[in-house]
Amino acid sequence: MSIKVTEQGRNFYLETLNTMYQLKADEYGVVKHIWYGAKTGCDMEYLFDFPDVGFSGNIYDAGNTKEYSLDTLPLEYSCGGIGDYRLSAAAVTHADGSNALDLRFEGYEIKKGKYSIYGMPAVYADEDEAETLEIRLKDTASDIYVILKYGVLESKDIITRSAVFVNEGQKPVKITKAFSLCLDIPQGDWEWVHFHGRHTMERTVERRPLIHGIQESSSDRGTSSHQQNPTVILCSKDCTETSGECIGAALVYSGSFQTKIELTQLNQIRLIAGINCDGFGWELKAKEEFYTPEVILSYSCVGFEKLSHNFHNVIKNNICRGKYKLAERPVLINNWEATYFDFDSERIESIAREASRLGVDMFVLDDGWFGKRDSDTSGLGDWFVNENKLKGGLNQLVEKVKSYGMSFGIWLEPEMVSEDSELYRKHPDWAIKIPNRKPMRGRYQLVLDITRKDVRDYLFEVISGVLKSADITYVKWDMNRSISDWYSAKLPAENMGEIRHRYVLGLYELLDRLTSAFPNVLFEGCSGGGGRFDAGILYYCPQIWCSDDTDAYERTKIQYGTSFFYPVSTIGSHVSTVPNHQTGRKTPIETRAITAMSGSFGYELDLNTLNNEEKAAVTEQIKRFKEYGPLIHNGKYYRLSNPLADNYAIWSFVSEDCSEALVHGMIFHTEPNMLRYSVKLRGLAPEKEYVIDGGEKVYTGRALMEGGILLPKSWGDFFPVEIHLKEYRAVK
Numbered sequence: 001m002s003i004k005v006t007e008q009g010r011n012f013y014l015e016t017l018n019t020m021y022q023l024k025a026d027e028y029g030v031v032k033h034i035w036y037g038a039k040t041g042c043d044m045e046y047l048f049d050f051p052d053v054g055f056s057g058n059i060y061d062a063g064n065t066k067e068y069s070l071d072t073l074p075l076e077y078s079c080g081g082i083g084d085y086r087l088s089a090a091a092v093t094h095a096d097g098s099n100a101l102d103l104r105f106e107g108y109e110i111k112k113g114k115y116s117i118y119g120m121p122a123v124y125a126d127e128d129e130a131e132t133l134e135i136r137l138k139d140t141a142s143d144i145y146v147i148l149k150y151g152v153l154e155s156k157d158i159i160t161r162s163a164v165f166v167n168e169g170q171k172p173v174k175i176t177k178a179f180s181l182c183l184d185i186p187q188g189d190w191e192w193v194h195f196h197g198r199h200t201m202e203r204t205v206e207r208r209p210l211i212h213g214i215q216e217s218s219s220d221r222g223t224s225s226h227q228q229n230p231t232v233i234l235c236s237k238d239c240t241e242t243s244g245e246c247i248g249a250a251l252v253y254s255g256s257f258q259t260k261i262e263l264t265q266l267n268q269i270r271l272i273a274g275i276n277c278d279g280f281g282w283e284l285k286a287k288e289e290f291y292t293p294e295v296i297l298s299y300s301c302v303g304f305e306k307l308s309h310n311f312h313n314v315i316k317n318n319i320c321r322g323k324y325k326l327a328e329r330p331v332l333i334n335n336w337e338a339t340y341f342d343f344d345s346e347r348i349e350s351i352a353r354e355a356s357r358l359g360v361d362m363f364v365l366d367d368g369w370f371g372k373r374d375s376d377t378s379g380l381g382d383w384f385v386n387e388n389k390l391k392g393g394l395n396q397l398v399e400k401v402k403s404y405g406m407s408f409g410i411w412l413e414p415e416m417v418s419e420d421s422e423l424y425r426k427h428p429d430w431a432i433k434i435p436n437r438k439p440m441r442g443r444y445q446l447v448l449d450i451t452r453k454d455v456r457d458y459l460f461e462v463i464s465g466v467l468k469s470a471d472i473t474y475v476k477w478d479m480n481r482s483i484s485d486w487y488s489a490k491l492p493a494e495n496m497g498e499i500r501h502r503y504v505l506g507l508y509e510l511l512d513r514l515t516s517a518f519p520n521v522l523f524e525g526c527s528g529g530g531g532r533f534d535a536g537i538l539y540y541c542p543q544i545w546c547s548d549d550t551d552a553y554e555r556t557k558i559q560y561g562t563s564f565f566y567p568v569s570t571i572g573s574h575v576s577t578v579p580n581h582q583t584g585r586k587t588p589i590e591t592r593a594i595t596a597m598s599g600s601f602g603y604e605l606d607l608n609t610l611n612n613e614e615k616a617a618v619t620e621q622i623k624r625f626k627e628y629g630p631l632i633h634n635g636k637y638y639r640l641s642n643p644l645a646d647n648y649a650i651w652s653f654v655s656e657d658c659s660e661a662l663v664h665g666m667i668f669h670t671e672p673n674m675l676r677y678s679v680k681l682r683g684l685a686p687e688k689e690y691v692i693d694g695g696e697k698v699y700t701g702r703a704l705m706e707g708g709i710l711l712p713k714s715w716g717d718f719f720p721v722e723i724h725l726k727e728y729r730a731v732k
């Protein structure tokens with residue numbers, strides 16, 4: 001039993017293998033947050049201090065007790081308007097115009113298994129893998145109920161949270177704020193880590209001390225965005241990869257979100273995360289329910305590495321779904337950087353033919369195959385083949401590619417429409433724009449109003465048609481702009497505040513229908529690379545194109561940041577040409593391959609342009625990837641350097657039984673007469689003995705972890721590193 005209840009059903013312990021989360025309903029029915037941290041086996045409320053703080057008022061029920069203030073107590077889900085002046089998790093405007101929400105404990109329920117969230121992605125688990133706690137709260141002066149849901153995945157050290165709003169009254173109310181998570185940390189000296197960036201430079205790690213007041217990492221772009229990822233870590237000041245405390249939170253949501261952290265007047269911390277409430281307003285009619293997205297939480301007292309392993313484990317096994325969830329993915333070749341819009345069947349066939357000859361499994365036809373699409377100014381929405389380019393049609397091309405022994409994948413950008421398209425000429429009202437205003441265009445395109453069922457039905461039909469028209473086994477689902485000009489003709493004016501969230505719900509519904517209808521198709525998410533790289537998308541697409549930056553050096557930083565929450569199997573990564581199209585940088589082909597192997601591996605160039613030596617290298621790389629693939633995707637991932645600070649990027653994969661390890665990476669710059677770097681490995685068995693491929697020396701795991709391993713002598717810049725170790729006993 002991972003959920004324990006004491007004190008006549010008012011004190012709750014959520015226990016996992018190494019962690020404990022405690023909450024308690026007090027004598028006033030206020031639910032206090034007591035603890036999230038190490039599993040102590042003890043009621044942690046003894047740590048509470050109740051000072052009388054001036055200008056922090058007191059609830060009526062507490063009489064003359066000036067020490068009892070909602071403004072200073074650690075609370076489980078604190079709402080606005082009732083005297084807690086810190087960040088609040090929820091707000092509702094009642095029929096009389098007031099907006100206080102005073103939620104008090106009404107009861108609880110414990111259920112076997114993990115709750116799901118209607119219409120939204122969430123962690124799923126077997127009946128005996130998880131337990132659910134539901135805490136029922138009621139507003140003191142209305143019939144608004146909030147049910148706090150907790151999923152406990154004991155063996156994975158994971159706790160999930162979400163909230164359900166229920167209107168049991170007679171009149172509608174408007175929810176103006178509904179965060180998924182409110183987490184108070186009453187003690188400690190903490191910092192925060194967030195993942196910021198831009199197009200072609202996503203998820204750059206930034207670690208900062210907390211300042212008094214509010215710090216925020218959010219998106220209002222309609223997508224989770226390149227600029228901020230919906231993941232955050234709070235960590236102790238001394239936290240490293242392998243020591244110190246940290247709490248990670250990953251929002252399972254693909255739209256506009258907010259993560260806010262407040263360092264309060266008493267140096268306490270409050271973290272809230274959920275749907276971005278700027279411009280948000282949701283009408284909750286009588287007897288209706290509103291579901292917030294899920295937040296996945298994990299705690300580690302041994303640094304970031306363990307935290308990442310917990311998130312990799314839960315995202316890979318309990319978020320990703322379908323046939324490809326744990327399967328080795330095909331090595332693919334994508335024609336985007338090889339041709340951009342400029343191709344015809346012959347060019348495509350020649351790229352595919354050579355790729356197949358060198359060992360690639362799948363050809364992916366990127367943007368430009370449909371409608372009038374010779375540049376990014378037109379054609380989106382017209383999902384029928386452009387026979388001027390692909391003579392004989394899609395099926396003929398697919399069959400040709402299959403005759404080379406390869407499978408076939410295709411690029412789609414279903415949520416978009418170009419003004420210069422047949423679809424837009426027929427349905428101009430299907431695009432999101434405000435009447436009498438000129439809409440903002442992003443990459444010349446407009447966004448389809450997928451809050452509308454008729455638009456979604458159309459897209460389902462047209463995409464199904466494409467997928468049925470030929471033997472297509474992979475879809476790259478792109479989304480290439482931030483959304484603005486929010487307006488839908490189908491929503492009443494007073495409910496326009498629902499549109500951003502309804503867009504995300506519409507996207508999930510469409511993805512759900514299509515992935516269910518085509519279970520054998522591997523869907524890859526994409527938004528100009530990693531502009532929608534989140535756990536919500538991973539529920540439908542087990543991999544996401546990590547970044548439009550394919551430069552191997554920059555990729556080490558992007559993939560480093562991505563690795564804090566997301567497993568390697570979810571990261572789409574390709575070898576491209578040099579000079580690189582985003583940076584002009586030249587890196588050796590071996591370095592590019594090693595970087596791309598830390599993901600769902602592929603190529604994105606015309607392999608015909610390589611010389612024979614490079615072609616032989618490609619064949620050999622694919623062979624190696626097939627050999628190491630299971631270790632890369634199923635092993636544990638270790639960040640052995642910080643590429644933002646060190647002169648090398650080194651990471652490793654270690655098999656579950658510690659009998660095998662693969663050290664990958666690159667040395668950035670070579671200096672004359674430099675000593676070889678040594679890097680300490682992690683995750684090996686200290687007592688086991690290991691040998692390096694091609695070597696004879698036997699090392700103990702302890703030596704490799706305490707003393708380290710010597711990196712090869714480098715030559716030139718971006719020198720590749722690959723060291724494969726096996727347990728000596730297994731080699732003998």
Ligand code: GLA
Nearest residue numbers: 336366367526527528529548
């Ligand atoms: C986005 C994707 C690229 C490519 C182009 C095509 O930028 O991230 O990989 O598919 O669109 O227009």
